[in-house]
Amino acid sequence: MRPARVALWALAALTALYLVLPVFVVVPMSFSDSAFLEFPPQEWSLRWYENFFTDLTWLDSTIASLQIAVQVTLLSLVLGTAAALGMVRGRYPLRALVSGLVMAPVLVPYVIVGLAVYAVFLQLGLTETALGFVLVHTALAVPYVVITVSSALMSFDRRLEHAAMGLGAGPVTTFATVTLPLIAPSLAGGAVFAFVTSFDEVVTSVFLSGPDLTTLPVQMWSGVRVQIDPTVAAVSSMLLLVTLSLFAGAGVARLVRRRKA
């Protein structure tokens, strides 16, 4: 290997280690018997996992968060991709203003957004509803989709589309069979950002949550002023396990497909 390549691998390995380092603390912590976040644990137990599955508020809030995040992802992808196509390819008035508007949700501090939306949603009866969460989280998530998809469209070679059209494909077919597959990695990136923006959002969610609907991050933060419930470490560990399994599953599936091919 060239020295440059070795250096590249070394840097990437260190970066990867840095990215996953907290996990090596969080996972052992989740198996601690102590009521405090403790590392390394003195005594081991499964009590925080047990707590998660026996305390309905944890389960309910996890399910609510997952449902909301999925809906946010879908809505942000639709709105964001359409807007990105329009912004990169289209012609429309007040461009600077539109760009500013699309970026604004990332820029305005979430606590201000939370309060503003709360005041309006109280009047509309949208607090403590999944719809309320989805609307607000989508506004916060959509800039991430627009930016990632725009960057892909910008480096996109439109001659490919012209070629497809030249061969008789309609605009919809062209979009579905040529454009979409080529910008798919960016769509996937945008989808991940949107999902996570919603799934880990606490500041605006604290306002919208209540007895009828509380999301997971709010549940996690609720006692934080006094003491963190180590169940949060158990939840994170389980989410991690699920994601990594999905990843491994996808990898295995790809391997199997290649073997067959």
Next chain:
Amino acid sequence: MTGEAVTGRRLPDGWGFLVLPLVAFLLVVFVHPLISVLARSLSDPEPGLGNYAAFFDSPVYLDVLVNTFVVAGLVTLVTLVLGFPYAYLMTLATPFWRGVLMAAVLVPFWTSLLVRTFAWVLILRDTGVVNEVIGALGGQPVPLLRNLAGVLIGMVQVMLPFAVLPIYATMRGVDRRLLQAAEGLGARPAFAFWRVYAPLTLPGVAAATLLVFVSSLGFYVTPALLGGPQNVMIGELIVQQLSGVLRWGFASALAVILLVVTGVLLLLAARVVDLRRMIGGGR
């Protein structure tokens, strides 16, 4: 692409209409509620510019604002320095290693910010994992917590995925044969990389820069728990004023000032780089 004059007054064409749903959505869900709160900066506790005057009355607020932009800038820089080579390696690696690298990028996303931040405290504190290793090797404990280092370590880890994913997505679209062609024509590998390959990844880098910088401005949990009293960012101050002291007018004024300063900075940046291209206005 860049040569075409942008005339703002023209009516939208077919593509242009696609912007409309999002604009309408944001106007209803985001802008409309925000107006009444931001207007409080001019009316609460009394009508006038008192809240803005208060910002300049004490040096601390300006310091916090400057610090916020400095931290966001540093976070962006470190994130790019780590993220760009990482994304590049992902395009070179075998599918297996690409999967591993990708998984490492996505791991932080599934550990809630709260747990992650407290995990960092346990790792970075004087009696923490890192300093125990340093101590075992015979070194002096390095202060990594309640200072700028702690803030950067915490924030960069949160922001790295936001840099790696868009850069990687763009790199995947770049034809690597261009590099071979350049080298085949006698260009040195480094020259070929920086002059032929890197410019083609710019849209991804620009997207990453924008995402990371702008998102970093609003952080407050990470700096509050990993930083010291000198590392306060404006997000924390706004929360303090809004939920603690209940000076809503002043909190709104802080938000408006943050918005305006960021807007001006982005406009200035747009003079240097063609920023509109970053967020999709580049025709």
Next chain:
Amino acid sequence: MSRRGIALAVTGLLVLTACGGGHAASGDGKQLTVVMWGGDDQKKAVAAYVEPWAKANGVTVKQDSPTDYAKFRAQVESKKVSWGVVEVEPNFAVTACENGWAVKLDPAKVDMSKVKKELVSECAAPLLEYAFTIAYNTKAYSAENHPKTWAEFFDTAKFPGKRGFWKYATGAMFEAALLADGVPADQLYPLDIDRAFKKLDTIKKDIVFYETGEQQQQLVSSGEVPLIQAWNGRIFAAAEDGQPVANEWNQHLLSYDQVVIPAGYRDTALAQEWLNNFLADAKGQADYANQSAYAPVTPEALQYVQPDVRRELPTEHEDQRAAIVDYTYWAEHYDEVTERLNEWMAQ
């Protein structure tokens, strides 16, 4: 193209509305929403002295957490109040009362005769007591040799090591600084903030500020900050957990949380009914005290608290108390002192 975009968006919204339609309708019966700081503490508190009352009276208890003053104020201003009884810090109770955000309690409906009158205000009744103590790491300092006064706490030459304070103006650091500087306890208020800052300046480089209870306990038990101004209950819980920490009760500052009812709550009468019941509920309060090491506010409750816990409550150490934190003072000066604290910290 445009029409499809809009159609998609509309369809999306419709789907979402359908999904979000499951908003549970509130029952016809009586219902009370209880709001506290959340977590395990809230669970224990509600089980100890809200649920038994609710069961006996056919009331459905709903819970929200944590208390957020912005959310409180927004509900009142929007005239859509869903919070019934809310645990707050006393300075907010005073502010809320002055601004008409909280209901003035009716003495005919809420009998406060049994609780300390210092802990009562026009709109608020006390919920629990706790103390800001000198907490120390028992590996760094022994039971005999540790700071026993705030003056010693500020003496970094005699007792080396970092010092911890809560990073809020109401976190009792100013009171501690003034006591350390020799201000007599009965002349503490109104606080001489300039003098307090001067005293804090002397140990500024050694001060570590904490934000949450978790940090407080981690800092002192790891030995990173061997001396910390802490909440007695946190330290007790950590000690019970086997961590090397202890409370020094001498010169402690007594603090407390209160309950208020937001103005505009639909069933103020029910909220006051619970409050009245709570203040008389010696066993319920004792039950919570046993689990949390926060002191009950009704003295009668103390007889039901286990002796080993009772020893750890501020009520057992009243002779060592320096002062009760004066939250009327803080309600008035919180803004300005916070601003000065921001400046001081940033320097």
